[in-house]
Amino acid sequence: MAGGSSHSIAKPIALGVLIALGYFIAVPLLSGGSGYVLNVVTTMAAVSFISFGVWLTFAIGRINLAQAGFALIGAYVTAISVAHLGLSFWVALPLSGLVAAIIGGLIGWPVLRLKGVYFAMITLCITEACRLTALSFPGITRGAQGMVDLPLPGDLSLFGLVIIPAFEKGARLPFFYLAGTLMMLGLLFMWLLDTSRVGAVFRSLRQNEDLASSLGINVAKYRVVAFMVACFYAGVGGGFFAALQQNVYPTSFQVIDSVYFMVYCFVGGLEFVIGPLIGALVMMTSFELLHEFQRYQTVIYSGLMILCILLMPNGILSVVRRRSSKAKGANNA
Amino acid sequence: MLEVSGLTKVFGGLTAVNNISFNLSKGDILSIIGPNGAGKSTCFKLIASFLTPTAGTVRFNGTDITGIGPSNVALRGIVRTFQENTFFQDMSVRDAILLGHQKDCKASLAGMIFRTPRSRQDNREASDYADRVLEMMDMQHLADTVAGALPHGMLRRLGIAVALAAKPQLLLLDEPFAGLNSDETKKGVDLIRKIRDAGITPILVEHDMTAVMSVSERILVVNFGSKIAEGTPAEIQRNEKVIEAYLGAEDEEIGL
């Protein structure tokens, strides 16, 4: 597992690139120019990107409900950078991730000493604290009115060469490609991390921090690193949504969003790096399908979610895996 | 190589370890024994820096390592095992042993994630070392078994294997024989000798008197947090205070 010689990662990456290309070509074709489908897919990709971060904190054995809070931080950093500071969106986006990661590191260092429910509760409070911060400093964030009419991402050029053209008003495709790229890169990095030694260390933290530290592993350092990476994902994802919606409100990311990010990880299965993506796909698709039930949409949706937990307490992918291992067992016999 | 002086730990008014001092030179098998609740385990945790002492110092190879934290102690070459079944539940034996090598990896975090040549070199070294540990512990056939599925006796063996993978100079074994039958205990005694012969100095905290007497070169007896005797097994067996302490404890255990 920690072995990873070069060819063992080359093959899956090649396969991933193929799937990515297929995704980038097929989805716009299949959507048949429907803005609605493209919007949903874009949101789904960006949301699963943010959820990867939650997944990572699950991997070190922490239930992280702060993700929406850090996404809100990222959203405001992007909004303030492009609206007040006049920075390019392409600078603001990674900057949002960095700021979220740094704040995450500062808060995470002490808070990550807490475990289990305590950590879940405190991170929930962090999300709420982020919302209240946005409300409390209207001089910078415009408070409850929110920051609206943010400029669309401009072009990204390097040495006079335009790499990404400026986003046009009303165009859906640029955001679809951006979200898709983020999702793919996010997944690639998570996968590299999970299959590396660092991933093994993270799993060891979830299973027993004392034992890990007795082996000379700096537990505090590793869990802060994991949390900072998670916050980076949140920050970048939040920044993306600020650009996509061209506005940010203190309510853009709330406690319930943190819960949903966690739901996506859980539904997809916590043992698999691709879990958040599968979870977001399944849950968001079903939410959209329930659209015609209008005001009953959320009730049915949450009802299905509860049912899902009742029937598959270990996630969808775990069921798939159980099937396949059963099939294997049958073959051997 | 290890000098413990005046080690004291007070838990809210209760003195668990009281002014314990001893020295240990490389290659000696030392056992710390004493009745239940005598403070052996606390003493152990203080050395491994899982607890910070109220007073006293622990010096290792001449440097003061008092209270520097478990991972730093491990980096300097002191690794402990655990009493209860503390293990990585979902990890295979081999993966757990590979993890023990983590502290000797030279690649940076990013290097590990992006598979730099240096990190691949680390992985090869870890893999070779894991093979050696598996062989030494006679666990090759269990390499791919998940820890949670191992039988009880093997878990203890796994604990020692993982600790060995961290290449300790000093290995603190917390009740390595607890819950083992006499046959397993005999194997354990051989194993501890083997570990010593491989250049690692073991310290034991143990209950099992027969095993302790046969494996130890020196014994330290602790009662009510204080050291009451120190010497060779033969000396300890004759020591009045020790006999008294153990008889007293036995009375309690039997319930007289």
Place this chain on the structure above:
Amino acid sequence: MTQVLLNALVVGTTYALIALGITIIFSIMKVVNFAHGQLYMIGGFVVYYFNVVFGLPFWFGLLMSFLIVGALGVVMELFLFRPVMLRVKREEVTMLLAMGTAVFLESLALIVFGEKQRGVPPIATGIFELFGARLPTGRVVVIFIAAALIIALMAFIGYTKTGRALRAMAQDREATALQGVNLKWLSAMGFGLGTGLAGLAGGLLVAIFAVHTGAGTAVSIKAFLMIMIGGAGVLSGAILGGFVLGVLESVGYALLPGSMTFLVIFLIVIGFLIVRPNGIMGKPWG
């Protein structure tokens, strides 16, 4: 200042009820009930319906809020938490289940009760004066009811057979089962008692503040703050946490602009948990 402290007393006593409810559930099931705030909100609406819509007395509505929300808790325990906890590998799952229940209850409430903010007519008229501070008599009545409920609850848990069985179960489920106690009903009843308290708190506070369907999450967050301050799983800690939060909140609202109060409280609690990760009365647990 007396005024602020009196306000703190009003809020603190009802908060203590909320914290006691969540603590009872936590100590017997090891589940943090994320739906607690939603149950509180439902309790408020029950009182509103009985008192305003059906025109029945306030105390009757209060009784019904306890019974109805308590019954809801029993159902949740029997049909949701128990089956999942029997099979589940990780504690995250029960937490998620509680969150899912919270979303479900809130969206259901939105359909049944609508978006409007609801309140009840004052339960008592007049102004009560104490050391120069003025308090509407209605609030004084609320303090007394809440205090009486807390005392009754502590007496129930401390001195009745069922209460002792609940405590024993919180300590050690297996040992309690060995003594021939029917764990199944006891645990469902404990859960129901916990949610019933949330309903009672909601029902009581509707007499002071109005209730609306979106109130749940904020109440849950306050409940978490209280048990983090007091220590999870300890009844005395829950009461203490309730009062501490009541004081912090009242002082904060008196001194700071609106949204700052809870921001400051969050920072205080985060700072406090760094020093005392188990709260004031909490025992260490992982």
